[in-house]
Amino acid sequence: MLYPSIDSLLEQVDSKYSLVILASKRAHELDEGAQPMIEPDKFVSVKNVGRALEEIAVGDVVIDPNPELKRELLRRQEEEKKALKRREHQELEARIQFEKKM
Structure with a gap:
């Protein structure tokens, strides 16, 4: 190099x-x-x-001068992504259940 x-x-x-x-x-x-x-x-x-x-x-x-802060931020972002996916999954299941009743 x-x-x-x-x-x-x-x-x-x-x-x-x-x-x-x-x-x-x-x-x-x-x-x-x-x-x-x-x-x-x-x-x-x-x-x-x-x-x-x-x-x-x-x-x-x-x-990064403060790697712990960055790790915490990344951990929170991952938790938010997982929570969003869970909500989307629950909404989809609710829609499917609603359509089955109709």
């Missing part, structure tokens, strides 16, 4: 291990359709891992 250099990346992230985890998570986000933080025509790399590293090198992607 020539660009970005490991030295420039380690100026942004304090350890190689943290860098690997951060790049991996960002690459997965990009794989799932997240918007790039750099304009697409400015990327040197065509692969998402390289793009994630480029975003880290310019300082656009950083380690």
